[in-house]
Amino acid sequence: MVAPLNLDNIQGDILSGLPKKGEIFFFFQINKDLVKDFCTGIGELAHHITSVTQCENDRQKIVKEKELAALQDRAPKLLELSGINIAFSHKGLRAMGIKDKTGDTTFEKGMVADADGEDRDKDIEGQPSSYLNDDLSQWEPKFRDESIHGVILITSSSHPKLKEALQKVKKIFKVGEEGASIIEVIQVEGPVRPGDIAGHEHFGFADGIAQPAVDGVPTVVHRGADTVHQGVILVGRGGDILEHQRPSWALDGSFLAFRKLKQNVPEFQKFLDDQAVKTGLTSELLGAKLVGRWKSGAPVENFPRAEDFDAAKAAATDSSVNDSFRYDQTVKQNHCTYAAHTRKTNPRDDIAFKDKKEGHQIHRIIRRGIRKFTDEEEATSTSSTDPKLERGLLYACYQSNLLNGFSFIQRFWANTGFPFNKPDSPNSGFDPIIGAAHFNKPEPSRDMNGFDANDETKRLSLADDWVISRGGEYFFSPSISALQETFAQAA
Numbered sequence: 001m002v003a004p005l006n007l008d009n010i011q012g013d014i015l016s017g018l019p020k021k022g023e024i025f026f027f028f029q030i031n032k033d034l035v036k037d038f039c040t041g042i043g044e045l046a047h048h049i050t051s052v053t054q055c056e057n058d059r060q061k062i063v064k065e066k067e068l069a070a071l072q073d074r075a076p077k078l079l080e081l082s083g084i085n086i087a088f089s090h091k092g093l094r095a096m097g098i099k100d101k102t103g104d105t106t107f108e109k110g111m112v113a114d115a116d117g118e119d120r121d122k123d124i125e126g127q128p129s130s131y132l133n134d135d136l137s138q139w140e141p142k143f144r145d146e147s148i149h150g151v152i153l154i155t156s157s158s159h160p161k162l163k164e165a166l167q168k169v170k171k172i173f174k175v176g177e178e179g180a181s182i183i184e185v186i187q188v189e190g191p192v193r194p195g196d197i198a199g200h201e202h203f204g205f206a207d208g209i210a211q212p213a214v215d216g217v218p219t220v221v222h223r224g225a226d227t228v229h230q231g232v233i234l235v236g237r238g239g240d241i242l243e244h245q246r247p248s249w250a251l252d253g254s255f256l257a258f259r260k261l262k263q264n265v266p267e268f269q270k271f272l273d274d275q276a277v278k279t280g281l282t283s284e285l286l287g288a289k290l291v292g293r294w295k296s297g298a299p300v301e302n303f304p305r306a307e308d309f310d311a312a313k314a315a316a317t318d319s320s321v322n323d324s325f326r327y328d329q330t331v332k333q334n335h336c337t338y339a340a341h342t343r344k345t346n347p348r349d350d351i352a353f354k355d356k357k358e359g360h361q362i363h364r365i366i367r368r369g370i371r372k373f374t375d376e377e378e379a380t381s382t383s384s385t386d387p388k389l390e391r392g393l394l395y396a397c398y399q400s401n402l403l404n405g406f407s408f409i410q411r412f413w414a415n416t417g418f419p420f421n422k423p424d425s426p427n428s429g430f431d432p433i434i435g436a437a438h439f440n441k442p443e444p445s446r447d448m449n450g451f452d453a454n455d456e457t458k459r460l461s462l463a464d465d466w467v468i469s470r471g472g473e474y475f476f477s478p479s480i481s482a483l484q485e486t487f488a489q490a491a
Contacts, residue, residue, distance in 0.1 A: 002237065002251065005216060005230060009479050011085045012055035013153055013368055014233065014254045014398045015217050018083035019058050020155035022162045022191040023370045025258065025394060026169065027142075027473075028182040030095045030149045036491040038181035039096060041173045042086075043488030048168065049480050050083035056219060058083075082156040082165040086483070087256045087475035092149030096490040100247040106402040107255055107474045112136070112144060114407055115469070120438055128412040133436035134469045142186040143260070143471025149182075151258065151475055153396075159191075188260060190370035190394045201371060202263045202391045203287075203433075203466075206297030206316065210323045210346060212364045215239075228364045231400055240400045241362060249486040252479040257406040259395040259472040260372075268466040275460070279452060282306045289451050290432040292342030297322050299342070304335035337450030338419055338428035345409050345431070350419045365405045368396040392470070402474055410434065424456060425449060432462050436469075 012018055030038050058081050069076040090108045093099075106114055115134035122130065136144055152169055156162035174180040192198060201207045213219070213227040214234075229239025236243055236251035272283040272290075279286060288300040294309065296316035302325055303312035315321045326349045327336060336343055343350070351360040372392045399405030412418060414435040417427035429448030430437065437445040446462035478487060 005234075005237070005252070007052040007056070007217070009481050010052045010234070010252050011087075011254075011477050011480065012050040012052045012083060013085045013396075014366065014477060015052045015214055016055035016059070016219055017368055018050060018055060018085065018153065018155040019062060019081055019157070020083070020192065020370065021078075021157045022155065022159055022189065023394070024154040024162060024166055024187060024189045025396075026152040026154060026166065026187050027148045027185045028150055028152070028173075029147060029185055030092060031181050031183060032095065034179065034181040035096060037179070038173065039488050039491040041181055042483055044172050045084070045086065045169065046480055046483040046488065048084050048172075049483065050085060051480060052217075055083065078157055080157055080161055082154070082161050084155075084165060084169065085153040085477065086150060087153070087477035088150040088487075089148055089473055089475050091147050093476070095149050096487065098486070098490050100249075101245070102247065102250060102476065103242040103245040104255060104402055106407045107476060111257070111473045112139075114474075115139075115472075128418075129415045129438075130411070132407070132410050132469070133415055133438055138262075138468055139471045140186070140260070143473065146185050148185050148473050151256075151473070162189075188372070188394055190372040193371050200295070201393060202265045203268055203291075204295045205287075205291050205293060206295065208367065209293070209297050210342075211366055214366075226361075226364070228361050232362060232364055233366055233398055233400055235400045237400075239362075241404070242401060249478065249482045250476070251482075253482065254398040254400060254477050255402050255405070256475040256477050257395075257397050257399075257402060257472070258475065260392065260470040261395055262390055262392040262468045262470050264464070264466045264468070265391055267464055271464065271466075279460075281451070282309075284309055286451065288312075289337050289340060290448075292336055292340030293322075299325055299336070300340070301325055301327055301336040332422070332424050333428070333450040333456060334453050337448065338422060338425055339431060339435075339448035339450060341414075341431050341433040344413045344418065344435070347413070347419060350422075362401070362404050363408055365397040365399045365409070368398070369394050392467075395472075398477070410436075429459070430462060432466075434467050435462075436465070 061079055065079060066076045090110060102108060115132045116136050117131055120131055154162060154165045154169065156165055170176065173182045175182060175184060193200065199206055199208060215227050215229050230237035231239030231243060233254055235253045236246045272287050276283040276286050285306045288294045293299050294303065294312040296313040298312035298315045299322065302321060327343065329349060347360060372394050397406050414431035417429060428450060430446045432448055435446060447459045448462060449459050450456050451460050452458045
């Protein structure tokens, strides 16, 4: 019988999210000559891993400080907080001598193999793709060509505190010294966007909305309208469809998909401006139809007209409006296009809720990550070609099954004509934001319909890609007890 859920034993980013003003993803290889030293280091690092309980306690401190500041009519103080989590690729597990089958074949083959393959031409247009459809020539060589064994997530409330936490981790594994048990592959860092644009991705849309709640897990941050079984996110719990195929040490871990994404911001805005003239829509409404939400975060399903712009903005702070809605099947896609990004990746009523193990529920994920930008690029609005001014997202998400989670959502929903059961639109087209066609085709093949309320069959060509993968990997984020009892003892 599985032990009761213990939030002290689960890495905090999975269910709560590490509180942060900035975050570093430190990707590493294990020194093959010093595996035992590395495992010893894991035993030490385990004492510094931030649990769900600690995350929630930190969030409570932040809430209380904001409440106190409001009573005292002052700005809230910045609390000095930091967090550390760790996750391992399949290659990393093998490097430590952990050879058990995890039950997740997508994790075991890795993201490079999932991204593209030579048999891609066997795919049928409009049907689920065999791959993520990444252009691997666009991947950074460190992600594409080098073996990544693991990633350490480091967060903090200030940049000095962030660097201090990173140095603590490096010291444990003697990074940069003789006898280092890990070798840095690549390090990527992102800060939280400031002021009024905080919580908005670079295209300008509010992000992180409508996360699923996990049954029996109380959290400070509101998660959304739907609740999923613990096993949809946590390995080995009820709702994990491979529960009985997991090694015992995998209990209460979760699979992490990481993506470094580039966003072509000026190009996206130019497309909206140009197509607004051609379609007769405002650029704001066309953007909302492509994304599924207004920039404020309000769903276009509830606010479908250009004249709803102000009402949508006013409703943006009401989670009951932003999260608790369904796609009205009687209006079809007159309000929200079937291809809209938020509808593709969280289709709600487009897939019937049969029970907790079927339909839409098993494909839910918990999204994390942080925006990537520099002060220079925030002021740049004309070009996305200078790598020094690259804007994007350091995307992360958690699930108990990558084949049902991230990989499924990208291949079966974003890259295809899903939903397939709509007689008024048998091929809705690609997710305009993240949907990817085969990059090697001579002509652009991304398009969508539903943007024109007077002619739902009219196609809109999505000739340009506005979100481009620059690399990534699949990882497993184990429980804290597994770090101590299995990973620290592996060599």
